[in-house]
Each structure stands twice: as C-alpha cells, then as structure tokens.
Amino acid sequence: MAKKNAFYAQSGGVTAVINASACGVIETARNHKDKIGKVYAGRNGIIGALTEDLIDTTKESAKAIAALRTTPSGAFGSCRFKLKSLEQNKREYERLIEVFKAHNIGYFFYNGGGDSADTCYKVSQLSETMGYPVQAIHVPKTVDNDLPITDCCPGFGSVAKYIAVSTLEASFDVRSMAKTSTKVFVLEVMGRHAGWIAAAGGLAEEQGIPVVILFPEIEFDQKKFLAKVSAMVEKHGYCSVVVSEGCHYPDGKFLAEQGTRDAFGHAQLGGAAPVVANMVKEALGHKFHWAVADYLQRAARHIASKTDVEQAYALGKSAVELALKGQNAVMPTVERISDKPYKWKVGVAPLSKVANVEKFMPRNFITPDGFGITEKCRAYLTPLIKGEDYPPYKDGLPQYVQLKNIAVAKKLAEFKI
Amino acid sequence: MAKKNAFYAQSGGVTAVINASACGVIETARNHKDKIGKVYAGRNGIIGALTEDLIDTTKESAKAIAALRTTPSGAFGSCRFKLKSLEQNKREYERLIEVFKAHNIGYFFYNGGGDSADTCYKVSQLSETMGYPVQAIHVPKTVDNDLPITDCCPGFGSVAKYIAVSTLEASFDVRSMAKTSTKVFVLEVMGRHAGWIAAAGGLAEEQGIPVVILFPEIEFDQKKFLAKVSAMVEKHGYCSVVVSEGCHYPDGKFLAEQGTRDAFGHAQLGGAAPVVANMVKEALGHKFHWAVADYLQRAARHIASKTDVEQAYALGKSAVELALKGQNAVMPTVERISDKPYKWKVGVAPLSKVANVEKFMPRNFITPDGFGITEKCRAYLTPLIKGEDYPPYKDGLPQYVQLKNIAVAKKLAEFKI
Incomplete structure (x- = not known):
C-alpha cells in the first residue's frame, strides 16, 4: 500500500471532548508514519475539503496535540453542512476527489453525529461510485447520544x-x-x-x-x-x-x-x-x-467525565487503526461489557446502519408516569459520568490550547460552495 | 464572662461557599468550648430565631461540619426576610430577646449580604435599645460583591x-x-x-x-x-x-x-x-x-475558587474570634495587601458603615466605551478566581454533605411572623 495522507474534520455541534478524539486520531497517525503521511485537518469541517482549506497538523508540536485532550470545542473549526446525494450534487463529490487527489489523501476521518455519519458514508462510497480509492471512517461524536449501535457517544x-x-x-x-x-x-x-x-x-x-x-x-x-x-x-x-x-x-x-x-x-x-x-x-x-x-x-x-474523555480518545485512535486494517465505511463504537464494574471495549459498526438513524430513550428507561428515570437508566448513565479529568489551570482559568492552524498551500482553482 | 451559646444563621441568596463560612464559625466555636457553649443554627435564617426553630449543631459530627467547606448552598436553610426598624416592629425584637434569653444566646453570627448586614446591625443594637446583652457579628457573603469596605465578598x-x-x-x-x-x-x-x-x-x-x-x-x-x-x-x-x-x-x-x-x-x-x-x-x-x-x-x-473558599472560611473563623474579643456590631473584612503576588489579611469594619451601602464597579474598572474591563479591573479580579478547590466525588457526582439538622427542644409559645 503506497503511503497516503489523511484528512480529518470535525462536524456539527462541538463538544467538550471532540478534540480528545482529534488527539487520538493525530497521535495514532503520527505513530504510524510508515503507513500514513500527513494528517490534514479540514478548516471548518467538510467545507475545508471542498474549498481546499486544509490545515497542516504536522506544524503542531506534540505538546499542542496532546493538549487537545483537555481542550473543549473544535480546534479546527466545525460546520453545519450536509452533502447532498451524489445524484443531486455530483459537482461537490467531484471536487472532493479533486482535492483528495491533489493532496494524496487516502483516508477520510469525519468526527460528528448522525448527519455527519451520512456525509461520511457518502464519501466512503466514492471508491465505488467515482473510482477514487478512499477509506472513510466515522468517529462518533454527539452530546445528544442518539447514534445507533454504539452504547454511547463521546461528548x-x-x-x-x-x-x-x-x-x-x-x-x-x-x-x-x-x-x-x-x-x-x-x-x-x-x-x-x-x-x-x-x-x-x-x-x-x-x-x-x-x-x-x-x-x-x-x-x-x-x-x-x-x-x-x-x-x-x-x-x-x-x-x-x-x-x-x-x-x-x-x-x-x-x-x-x-x-x-x-x-x-x-x-x-x-x-x-x-x-x-x-x-x-x-x-x-x-x-x-x-x-x-x-x-x-x-x-x-472543566467538569468533563473521565470515562467520556477516555472513550473519545480511544475511538479516535481506533478509527486510524481500522483504516490501517483496510476498513472503509465503518465507525468505531463503544461496546458495554458490564455496568458494575463498568467495562467496555471498542467495537465497529457499518456506516450503512448508522447514517440517518436516531436512538431514543427506551421507554423502560423512563418511569411509568413519564417524569423520571428508572433504575435501568441509572445503571446505564452512572458509569458514563464517572471520574473527573480536570484540565490544567493558570491564574484561575483552564489552559486550553489554541493551535497555529497553518494552511497547506493550495494547488487548485477556487471552488464556490 | 459567663459562658453563652451562639446563634448562627444564613441569609439571602446562598452561594457556593457560604457553608465554608458556617464551617469556619462552627469549628472555631468548637475550639473555644471554654467560652462559647453550643452553636445553634437558625433554620431558614432569622426566621429560625423568631420561630424558635433552632438547630443543634453539636449533634453533627466533626466530619460532617468539615464537609460543609466543600458543600454549596445553605446547609441550615436561608431566608429572604428583613427585620423592620425597632419603631416599626418592636414585637419581633422582643421575640428575638425572648428566644435568646430562653436559650442563653449571647453571640449572634449572621451570614449574608447588604440587607442581612442591616438586620445584623439592628440586632447588635439590642444591648443598648432593649437592655439585652448580645454581640452581633456579620459574616459577609454575597455573589454580588457589593458590600462596602471589604475588598471582596465571599461567594x-x-x-x-x-x-x-x-x-x-x-x-x-x-x-x-x-x-x-x-x-x-x-x-x-x-x-x-x-x-x-x-x-x-x-x-x-x-x-x-x-x-x-x-x-x-x-x-x-x-x-x-x-x-x-x-x-x-x-x-x-x-x-x-x-x-x-x-x-x-x-x-x-x-x-x-x-x-x-x-x-x-x-x-x-x-x-x-x-x-x-x-x-x-x-x-x-x-x-x-x-x-x-x-x-x-x-x-x-464544583468549580469554586480556592481563594474564595479560604476567605469564606477565614471570615467565619474571624467572626468568632472578634466575638471572643468582646466586639459587637462589626464585620470581618478582606483587606488586600498586594495584587501580585496576591496577599490579603482579615480586617474589621463597623456595621454602621456596612448596612445599606452598595459598592458598584468603579468607572475606571470599565473601558471608556463601556463594554469591557480595564487592566485595573483585571488586576483586581484575577487573584479572586485563582486556585481550584474540588469537592470529593463518588460515582461521578460531588459528595455534598446533608446535615441531620436536629431541632433544639422549644421552650416558648408559638410565634406568628
């Protein structure tokens, strides 16, 4: 397998730990420099890919990348932008391929919720539909916790x-x-x-x-x-x-x-x-x-859950590992092994079963009168909020990292969204 | 000086650290058992005194009292109730004296903001106006930071x-x-x-x-x-x-x-x-x-300032020490010695100068356009938010103490407010 670069982007509403997933993706990719070239981050999500506005994460120090683990929000900017279907907007898909080709991108890591899983799924189909080889892996993220299959969602x-x-x-x-x-x-x-x-x-x-x-x-x-x-x-x-x-x-x-x-x-x-x-x-x-x-x-x-931070990092890391194993159109998931003691492992779900599916509270998590939570729900929730993972502080304020976010030189003509 | 009991109550909007002041008052009183008998807390502030609804804090373990330092809100209940002037409502003052006499109360510690300082000041005058010997010390507390004289207010x-x-x-x-x-x-x-x-x-x-x-x-x-x-x-x-x-x-x-x-x-x-x-x-x-x-x-x-917690405790402690020195109608204050490094000591202010006075932001703390803060303001604020003082956690939630709040047996007839 020829060495390809990776694209990573954040999508939808950001969370306290989406940067922990970014940290997991970038640190893991850096540990596999023999197989993955540079990680380019999309400035403001998929829009960065469409407009060829790529951030060169290799310009960031190991210390800065490590600090993403304790920094909330989307370090590269996020977006609310959903790709239309290939039939409705072939132009955007062609542009994505153009950008991927220009920057030798073979891995696409998209970090988002339900709508973003749909975007990621569409990109994963580019190999088949447009003949461009790209492996698209979705990294789950949503405070809403409404993605299917995974036991819970980072954030x-x-x-x-x-x-x-x-x-x-x-x-x-x-x-x-x-x-x-x-x-x-x-x-x-x-x-x-x-x-x-x-x-x-x-x-x-x-x-x-x-x-x-x-x-x-x-x-x-x-x-x-x-x-x-x-x-x-x-x-x-x-x-x-x-x-x-x-x-x-x-x-x-x-x-x-x-x-x-x-x-x-x-x-x-x-x-x-x-x-x-x-x-x-x-x-x-x-x-x-x-x-x-x-x-x-x-x-x-400042009050993040330790469980959540660990899972956010782990799923970012797993996304890269899945890519290295040749996978496409998948999402790493949290699989719960037991409630008490809380044990979990990383699983994997096909994106075809994730995109555009919402997971609601089961009725038996809600008390019969509709105004409270049941023991079953409590057993589900408690491990997810367990543990504190405080950021470092200076002069009374958390020290959150702000990256340099240096742009990669553009090679293509401008593209209007 | 014959050994008298103390009354302590919380008033007005509660804060993250008013219980740290309560902790300072009670622990310090416990360290002076030769001079101070029991600390009775008013259930729901001054209303507890008027209705003879007193809580016997001696029934609480040292551990429970120590845990007040990391517990927000008012452990004994607070109230929004301002005593009218002696001329307007002599009946309430007579009732206070009746309750103080019945329970051998010689110290009155009132933990509140500007309105409460006024109540405390009125009580402090009872020796003079009604011939009952009581020392009233106000413990400052207000998130609004609007009490005069003190450099800042706990909370x-x-x-x-x-x-x-x-x-x-x-x-x-x-x-x-x-x-x-x-x-x-x-x-x-x-x-x-x-x-x-x-x-x-x-x-x-x-x-x-x-x-x-x-x-x-x-x-x-x-x-x-x-x-x-x-x-x-x-x-x-x-x-x-x-x-x-x-x-x-x-x-x-x-x-x-x-x-x-x-x-x-x-x-x-x-x-x-x-x-x-x-x-x-x-x-x-x-x-x-x-x-x-x-x-x-x-x-x-959960995100309390260490400086604030320390000051809240210190002023509670000082209130008791001031009482032991025979003071009346005073409030311990924070006196700033220097900004950087931040140094402060406990001072004392006469309640006559505290009650009903509000301290606003000086104009030179606000930028000329009216929409920002100046360096002077920043130098003032920064030390006050400095340091973290995390509560203990269990299963993902802070372990806040809930006291037993056992009532003292009533000795008097009912009193309608």
Missing part, C-alpha cells in the same frame, strides 16, 4: 456529568431558599429528539433531590405535569424541573421555538424553561428560578 | 470563576461554529445593580476571546451596542456577549423583567439574554445562542 458523558452536577447544585440552592422564596427551579437542557441529556438530571436524585424531567419522548401533558410539581413541592418543600429543549405537545409543537432553523433544517430551539416556569407560577403560585444551559453544557470541559 | 470569587470559565468555554464553542452557524453567544449573569459578576466574563479575553459586556452601571445604548458587536464579529468572526440581569435603559427599565418581586421588594429579573440575542439577530442577521446561568452560577461549588 455525551461529559454533558451528562455537567447536567447531573448542575442539577444537584442548583437543587441544593433552591432547597435553601424554599421556605421564604424560590420553590421551583427549572433547567433547560439540549436534546432535540432524544432525552438522554435531560435524563442525566435525574442522577441528582441519588442525593435525595426531587427532580421532574420533561423528555422529548413523552408528549407534554400540562395538567399531569403541574400535578406532579405540586405533589413534589408538597412533599419536599421544593423541586427541580429538567426540561429538554425538544419537549413538545401532542401536536408536535415545541414548548418554545425561536423560529429560526439551522443549515440542516432543524428548528433552533430555546426558551422552554421560562415557559415551564411561568406555567408553574400561574397555576401553583410558586416562586421560581430558571436557567438555560445552552452552550455551557456541551463546552464544559 | 463572589467562585461565581466569578464560574462565569470566566463558562464564558471562555462557550466562546471556544461559538468560534468553532461561526463559519456556517452561530456567530454570537449571549450569556446572562446575575447582578442587579453592580456589574462585578458580568466583569468576570471579561477575564476570558486573557485567551484572546472577544467579549462585549453589558454592565448595570452603564446605561444601555442599543445603537452603540450593536455597532460594537458588529465590529467584533467583523474582526474575529464571532463574539460573546455577557449581559448582567441588571442591565437597563437610561429610564431605568431593565432589558427584561419577569414582573415579580422578592421579599425585599427587588424586581426578580431574568431573560435579558434572549432580548439581547434577538436584537443582534434582527439588526445584524447573525445566528445566535444564549444561556441564562441563574442558580447554576452561584451554586457551582
């Missing part, structure tokens, strides 16, 4: 830990205030269709906190919800509500919509928390506080 | 660290997304009248982040604000906005009001972030994300 464990810790802390706060002031605290969390992140708020129950969860998987029933909150406040003097941004009425209408849509056509949500809080105030008269975690939750590297 | 350093870290992390996130998606991230922070918390967001600039800050001290000018954001996005491709909940128009109207008021008559705010975000979207067309940190910021013991 999720850390956001789950953030939400569990934040729910616990804010609940301690509202409990302190409940006698004369705030009785209900509402936290809005991410998760358009799947309630995995919201479920993590339920882990605060471990320490006796009354938590009411509003999942996207359960149609919102205002009357039942208010009765639940009322009962909780009656019993405990206070309660916390964790509401998923994707929580919706039976007709599909979200509790709150900002009205804007992202590049994939998804509604951009936000603002369910104040809606829920006001509902409680009007019906029950309880004073409330609400928070919307938004980016804070998925960027919170 | 502030940790919320400042949380906001600085969160702004940094979310800004890394928006920078990753800016090419094809979100360009402006808006974070709403606490601070009704003083912009200290918002200022902490400016510390993210240390790592090259473009941050626009909206202070309550600077009247909001929409045109200037939008021009600033536009220039930042033009230059950096993205920017972060940190908006104080107290940010308001020249006529005093807040950017967003929920319309409800707390027990002190303050408007309960929230929702400035979506207002600002939509403003940016409409005027500049930039895609946005927004977060409201609310309780998450002041409860975030």
Whole structure:
C-alpha cells in the first residue's frame, strides 16, 4: 500500500471532548508514519475539503496535540453542512476527489453525529461510485447520544456529568431558599429528539433531590405535569424541573421555538424553561428560578467525565487503526461489557446502519408516569459520568490550547460552495 | 464572662461557599468550648430565631461540619426576610430577646449580604435599645460583591470563576461554529445593580476571546451596542456577549423583567439574554445562542475558587474570634495587601458603615466605551478566581454533605411572623 495522507474534520455541534478524539486520531497517525503521511485537518469541517482549506497538523508540536485532550470545542473549526446525494450534487463529490487527489489523501476521518455519519458514508462510497480509492471512517461524536449501535457517544458523558452536577447544585440552592422564596427551579437542557441529556438530571436524585424531567419522548401533558410539581413541592418543600429543549405537545409543537432553523433544517430551539416556569407560577403560585444551559453544557470541559474523555480518545485512535486494517465505511463504537464494574471495549459498526438513524430513550428507561428515570437508566448513565479529568489551570482559568492552524498551500482553482 | 451559646444563621441568596463560612464559625466555636457553649443554627435564617426553630449543631459530627467547606448552598436553610426598624416592629425584637434569653444566646453570627448586614446591625443594637446583652457579628457573603469596605465578598470569587470559565468555554464553542452557524453567544449573569459578576466574563479575553459586556452601571445604548458587536464579529468572526440581569435603559427599565418581586421588594429579573440575542439577530442577521446561568452560577461549588473558599472560611473563623474579643456590631473584612503576588489579611469594619451601602464597579474598572474591563479591573479580579478547590466525588457526582439538622427542644409559645 503506497503511503497516503489523511484528512480529518470535525462536524456539527462541538463538544467538550471532540478534540480528545482529534488527539487520538493525530497521535495514532503520527505513530504510524510508515503507513500514513500527513494528517490534514479540514478548516471548518467538510467545507475545508471542498474549498481546499486544509490545515497542516504536522506544524503542531506534540505538546499542542496532546493538549487537545483537555481542550473543549473544535480546534479546527466545525460546520453545519450536509452533502447532498451524489445524484443531486455530483459537482461537490467531484471536487472532493479533486482535492483528495491533489493532496494524496487516502483516508477520510469525519468526527460528528448522525448527519455527519451520512456525509461520511457518502464519501466512503466514492471508491465505488467515482473510482477514487478512499477509506472513510466515522468517529462518533454527539452530546445528544442518539447514534445507533454504539452504547454511547463521546461528548455525551461529559454533558451528562455537567447536567447531573448542575442539577444537584442548583437543587441544593433552591432547597435553601424554599421556605421564604424560590420553590421551583427549572433547567433547560439540549436534546432535540432524544432525552438522554435531560435524563442525566435525574442522577441528582441519588442525593435525595426531587427532580421532574420533561423528555422529548413523552408528549407534554400540562395538567399531569403541574400535578406532579405540586405533589413534589408538597412533599419536599421544593423541586427541580429538567426540561429538554425538544419537549413538545401532542401536536408536535415545541414548548418554545425561536423560529429560526439551522443549515440542516432543524428548528433552533430555546426558551422552554421560562415557559415551564411561568406555567408553574400561574397555576401553583410558586416562586421560581430558571436557567438555560445552552452552550455551557456541551463546552464544559472543566467538569468533563473521565470515562467520556477516555472513550473519545480511544475511538479516535481506533478509527486510524481500522483504516490501517483496510476498513472503509465503518465507525468505531463503544461496546458495554458490564455496568458494575463498568467495562467496555471498542467495537465497529457499518456506516450503512448508522447514517440517518436516531436512538431514543427506551421507554423502560423512563418511569411509568413519564417524569423520571428508572433504575435501568441509572445503571446505564452512572458509569458514563464517572471520574473527573480536570484540565490544567493558570491564574484561575483552564489552559486550553489554541493551535497555529497553518494552511497547506493550495494547488487548485477556487471552488464556490 | 459567663459562658453563652451562639446563634448562627444564613441569609439571602446562598452561594457556593457560604457553608465554608458556617464551617469556619462552627469549628472555631468548637475550639473555644471554654467560652462559647453550643452553636445553634437558625433554620431558614432569622426566621429560625423568631420561630424558635433552632438547630443543634453539636449533634453533627466533626466530619460532617468539615464537609460543609466543600458543600454549596445553605446547609441550615436561608431566608429572604428583613427585620423592620425597632419603631416599626418592636414585637419581633422582643421575640428575638425572648428566644435568646430562653436559650442563653449571647453571640449572634449572621451570614449574608447588604440587607442581612442591616438586620445584623439592628440586632447588635439590642444591648443598648432593649437592655439585652448580645454581640452581633456579620459574616459577609454575597455573589454580588457589593458590600462596602471589604475588598471582596465571599461567594463572589467562585461565581466569578464560574462565569470566566463558562464564558471562555462557550466562546471556544461559538468560534468553532461561526463559519456556517452561530456567530454570537449571549450569556446572562446575575447582578442587579453592580456589574462585578458580568466583569468576570471579561477575564476570558486573557485567551484572546472577544467579549462585549453589558454592565448595570452603564446605561444601555442599543445603537452603540450593536455597532460594537458588529465590529467584533467583523474582526474575529464571532463574539460573546455577557449581559448582567441588571442591565437597563437610561429610564431605568431593565432589558427584561419577569414582573415579580422578592421579599425585599427587588424586581426578580431574568431573560435579558434572549432580548439581547434577538436584537443582534434582527439588526445584524447573525445566528445566535444564549444561556441564562441563574442558580447554576452561584451554586457551582464544583468549580469554586480556592481563594474564595479560604476567605469564606477565614471570615467565619474571624467572626468568632472578634466575638471572643468582646466586639459587637462589626464585620470581618478582606483587606488586600498586594495584587501580585496576591496577599490579603482579615480586617474589621463597623456595621454602621456596612448596612445599606452598595459598592458598584468603579468607572475606571470599565473601558471608556463601556463594554469591557480595564487592566485595573483585571488586576483586581484575577487573584479572586485563582486556585481550584474540588469537592470529593463518588460515582461521578460531588459528595455534598446533608446535615441531620436536629431541632433544639422549644421552650416558648408559638410565634406568628
């Protein structure tokens, strides 16, 4: 096998640990210099490939690459851009091949969620459909935890830990205030269709906190919800509500919509928390506080889960190893061996079975009344938030690395997306 | 001096480190058993004194009390309740004396902010006005950092660290997304009248982040604000906005009001972030994300500042020492000796000069354009967020202590507030 270069890019919403996967990919490739040439990173995801805006990662020191492991966000820039099908947009695929050829790229590592798995799958078919030999491996990443086959997705464990810790802390706060002031605290969390992140708020129950969860998987029933909150406040003097941004009425209408849509056509949500809080105030008269975690939750590297960081790195590493074994159109996965003690290993899934499939919370992870998590869910979640993996600090702030991101000289004509 | 018992209570909004002050008070009192009898904590602040709902802290193990140092929120419950003046409500003062007498209380430690300092000051005058000998010492606590005389207030350093870290992390996130998606991230922070918390967001600039800050001290000018954001996005491709909940128009109207008021008559705010975000979207067309940190910021013991924890403990300890020296109507303070290296010592302030005085950001801590912090402000803030002081964890969650909070047997008739 002639020595080829590799392309790596980050896609979709970034996470606290996507750079740990980048670290895994780059460090592993550097350990196989006999087989893999340079790793070129796409500036802003696949757009970097289309526009020939490649970053030469060989210009970064070993120390800088190692520091990616403790740095949140996408070090090379991410994008929200989904390749159309070959029939709909042959021009873009031809351009990709042109860029790959110009820079001798034979490996394509794409680090993203469901939509990105679809892009990666399309690229993996280029050998067959367009006659250009490229091995495309998807590195899973999504805070939403909604990819199929893999037991969990890198990025999720850390956001789950953030939400569990934040729910616990804010609940301690509202409990302190409940006698004369705030009785209900509402936290809005991410998760358009799947309630995995919201479920993590339920882990605060471990320490006796009354938590009411509003999942996207359960149609919102205002009357039942208010009765639940009322009962909780009656019993405990206070309660916390964790509401998923994707929580919706039976007709599909979200509790709150900002009205804007992202590049994939998804509604951009936000603002369910104040809606829920006001509902409680009007019906029950309880004073409330609400928070919307938004980016804070998925960027919170300072409270990342050790399990998550290790898995993010391991799957980046495995992606390169799968490529070296000649694989194409696959994604390394987390396979759970046991809950307690938590044991897992790296598996592999065909991209054809990953792309465009969403994994929702199983109904038996949600309590019969629809407002809490079951023991089964708790057993699933707990290992994923386990362990702390603190970044280094200087003068009170985490020392996150910023790469030089030096561009590779362009060889081709400009391309308009 | 005959041996008297002590009363300790927590008041107002709780913080990540108010329990560290409680720990300082109780551990120090336990070290002076020859002079101080039992420490009784008021359940839910001063309300516990009025209703004779006292918690016997001697029932708690040394281990449990030590764990208060790493536990956020108010372990004995807090309250939003301000004593009226003696002329307006003599009945409550008489009741306090009745309870103090019944339980042989000679020391009154009140842990709170500006309103609580006023309550503490009123109690300190009971010796003179009502002939009952009691020494009242105020232990400062407020995330708002708006108490006078003291260089800073316990509780502030940790919320400042949380906001600085969160702004940094979310800004890394928006920078990753800016090419094809979100360009402006808006974070709403606490601070009704003083912009200290918002200022902490400016510390993210240390790592090259473009941050626009909206202070309550600077009247909001929409045109200037939008021009600033536009220039930042033009230059950096993205920017972060940190908006104080107290940010308001020249006529005093807040950017967003929920319309409800707390027990002190303050408007309960929230929702400035979506207002600002939509403003940016409409005027500049930039895609946005927004977060409201609310309780998450002041409860975030997981990312507490070491400086803050140490000061919170030290001032609790000093309060007891001041009492043992026979002082009354005072508050221990932080006196800064130098910025770099950061050195400080405990000072003391008369409560007559603390009660009902608010300390705002000096104008020279804010840049001339009103949207940033100066080097002077940075030199002030940096030592306050310095150092990490992580709580212990188990199964991925911080192990926060929950006390037994056993009530002292009542001796008096019921009292209606």
